[in-house]
Amino acid sequence: MSVNPFPSSISFLYVIFLCSSHVFCSARDILKHGEWIIDNDSTLVSPGGKFELGFFTPMENSNSERFVGIWYHKWGKQAVVWVANRNQPIPKGSTGKFGIAEDGNLMVLDTSREDIYTITKILVDYWKSRIPGKFSSSDRMPYPIANLLSKFSTNANSGFFKNQSKIVPSQNYSNARLVMDYSGELRYLIWDTTKGNWSLEWKAPEDQCSIYNACGKSGSCNNDNWFTCKCLPGSKPTDTNNWFSQHFVDGCIRNSRCDNGGSTFLSLNVTQVRNPDNNFPVNNVEECERKCFENCQCQAYSYAVTTVNRTVRLDAYTGTSLCWIWIDDLNDLQEGSKNSRNIFVRVPKSDIESTVRNCKPCGINVIPYPLSTRPNCGDPMYFSFECNNSTGQLSFKSPTGTYQVDGIYPSEQKFIIEVKHADNSDARNLERVLSLNQSLSFVNMHLVP
Numbered sequence: 001m002s003v004n005p006f007p008s009s010i011s012f013l014y015v016i017f018l019c020s021s022h023v024f025c026s027a028r029d030i031l032k033h034g035e036w037i038i039d040n041d042s043t044l045v046s047p048g049g050k051f052e053l054g055f056f057t058p059m060e061n062s063n064s065e066r067f068v069g070i071w072y073h074k075w076g077k078q079a080v081v082w083v084a085n086r087n088q089p090i091p092k093g094s095t096g097k098f099g100i101a102e103d104g105n106l107m108v109l110d111t112s113r114e115d116i117y118t119i120t121k122i123l124v125d126y127w128k129s130r131i132p133g134k135f136s137s138s139d140r141m142p143y144p145i146a147n148l149l150s151k152f153s154t155n156a157n158s159g160f161f162k163n164q165s166k167i168v169p170s171q172n173y174s175n176a177r178l179v180m181d182y183s184g185e186l187r188y189l190i191w192d193t194t195k196g197n198w199s200l201e202w203k204a205p206e207d208q209c210s211i212y213n214a215c216g217k218s219g220s221c222n223n224d225n226w227f228t229c230k231c232l233p234g235s236k237p238t239d240t241n242n243w244f245s246q247h248f249v250d251g252c253i254r255n256s257r258c259d260n261g262g263s264t265f266l267s268l269n270v271t272q273v274r275n276p277d278n279n280f281p282v283n284n285v286e287e288c289e290r291k292c293f294e295n296c297q298c299q300a301y302s303y304a305v306t307t308v309n310r311t312v313r314l315d316a317y318t319g320t321s322l323c324w325i326w327i328d329d330l331n332d333l334q335e336g337s338k339n340s341r342n343i344f345v346r347v348p349k350s351d352i353e354s355t356v357r358n359c360k361p362c363g364i365n366v367i368p369y370p371l372s373t374r375p376n377c378g379d380p381m382y383f384s385f386e387c388n389n390s391t392g393q394l395s396f397k398s399p400t401g402t403y404q405v406d407g408i409y410p411s412e413q414k415f416i417i418e419v420k421h422a423d424n425s426d427a428r429n430l431e432r433v434l435s436l437n438q439s440l441s442f443v444n445m446h447l448v449p
Contacts, residue, residue, distance in 0.1 A: 029045055029047050031044055031100065033099070036097045037097060037099070039054075039095050040055065042054070049074065051070050051071070051072065052072075053070050053098075054068070054069075055069075058078070064092040065090060065091055067084070067086065069082055070082040072191075088117045090110050091110075094111070095111045096110055097111060105118050176190045187200060188201050208223060209223045209272075209334045214228070216229075216238070216249055216252065216331065218252040218330055219231055219235075219252050219331075220268070220270075220334070220335050221334045222406075223334075223336070225406040227406035227418065229248040230407035231407075233266055233345065233365075233366050234256070234345075234346070235252035236252060236255065236411045237412075238251055238252060240409075244412075244414070251329075256348055257296075263346050263347060264346075265292075265293075265301070266344065266363070266364050267363075268345055268363070269335060270333060270336070271336040272333065273326075273333050273334070276302070277328060279322055279323065280322070281320040282321050282322070282323040283321065285303040285321075287323070288325075289303075289344065292323075292325050292346065299327065299328070299329060300330055300343050300344060300346060302323075302324045302344065304322050306320060345364065358377060359374060362389070366410060367408070372385060373387045384396075384397040386402070403418060404417070
């Protein structure tokens with residue numbers, strides 16, 4: 001019996017797509033040593049007709065460079081699942097061909113310049129289920145993989161079922177794909193045969209505030225705001241240029257770490273915050289606040305009345321009330337009203353103390369002079385800011401309408417106004433109105449669309 005000196009023939013890309021024993025592999029879905037896929041001449045199609053391998057040019061590539069890749073045969077070349085020469089494309093005007101080298105590796109040739117790019121076969125087994133005689137230890141997944149599949153949580157509510165929203169995995173994955181895009185977003189798509197395109201079924205993170213620690217330390221995230229992040233009272237952006245360019249990773253810094261008793265607490269509705277540094281039973285909310293107040297390093301506290309066998313945050317105690325305190329900087333903080341709870345953030349009195357010139361805070365929004373929410377504070381000539389005391393949301397009223405305020409930054413003399421669906425004339429009118437008060441110290445407005 002003769003032996004083929006090149007047994008590593010490719011059945012639709014090497015080891016990725018193998019012909020099963022009951023499927024007849026025609027020349028259309030198999031590539032052997034000495035055979036070539038020529039640019040603009042031939043491709044390989046998998047036995048089931050799902051995938052195709054050949055040369056293509058991405059839609060966003062203005063240089064008309066050519067790549068070897070695998071895409072969905074039935075659903076267009078732009079749903080690419082693998083690229084061979086990602087960093088070494090075939091330039092415009094050249095002809096490429098693809099085949100198997102003598103050592104069994106794949107290669108892409110630029111016949112015009114005689115350049116050769118090789119794709120080396122590397123197999124790494126990071127984990128596999130137990131095989132008798134091969135693995136004697138437990139058949140459990142390594143911790144990192146199990147965490148990845150459970151969204152990095154041991155909480156059952158953070159997996160496929162959470163609150164009222166749930167994902168029911170499809171039993172047919174032949175028209176589905178899971179993709180991570182350039183931004184790191186994980187997306188699950190299904191081909192919509194009616195519309196003829198890929199339909200997004202699920203993505204993670206769900207929104208900007210779902211990114212871990214999206215606003216950095218001492219920063220609060222709110223998906224209802226276009227400018228999603230703001231600093232907690234008593235804090236300011238670590239890097240103002242990055243912050244107002246909406247790069248929030250640097251977070252905020254506290255104006256003072258320990259105020260020696262000159263502080264108070266502001267209530268903030270949050271749906272998410274990092275785990276507290278300490279927790280203990282207390283008799284009432286006053287005792288909880290006092291425990292935090294007595295420790296000048298305490299940044300915030302939260303209080304909950306528990307019932308037998310149930311607490312709002314922990315199951316460690318029953319039949320009493322619990323106090324949670326945060327010593328280190330708050331991070332991974334998200335505001336919201338749905339399924340939220342109150343935490344009380346420590347703020348120096350000097351930052352929020354109401355005087356004849358300063359208005360009282362609106363939620364956690366400090367209202368510095370000359371901004372005004374009432375006739376008897378601030379400068380009434382500086383138009384009007386309106387506070388919704390139930391939500392802590394601040395709005396700016398002008399002759400052109402009422403606009404949501406996404407943040408106020410006293411040290412920068414800047415406030416951010418959200419102008420939703422406004423045309424350029426609205427923005428120009430707002431700028432014109434504010435320009436009438438150049439004599440005031442707080443006129444630096446930042447508009448967001």
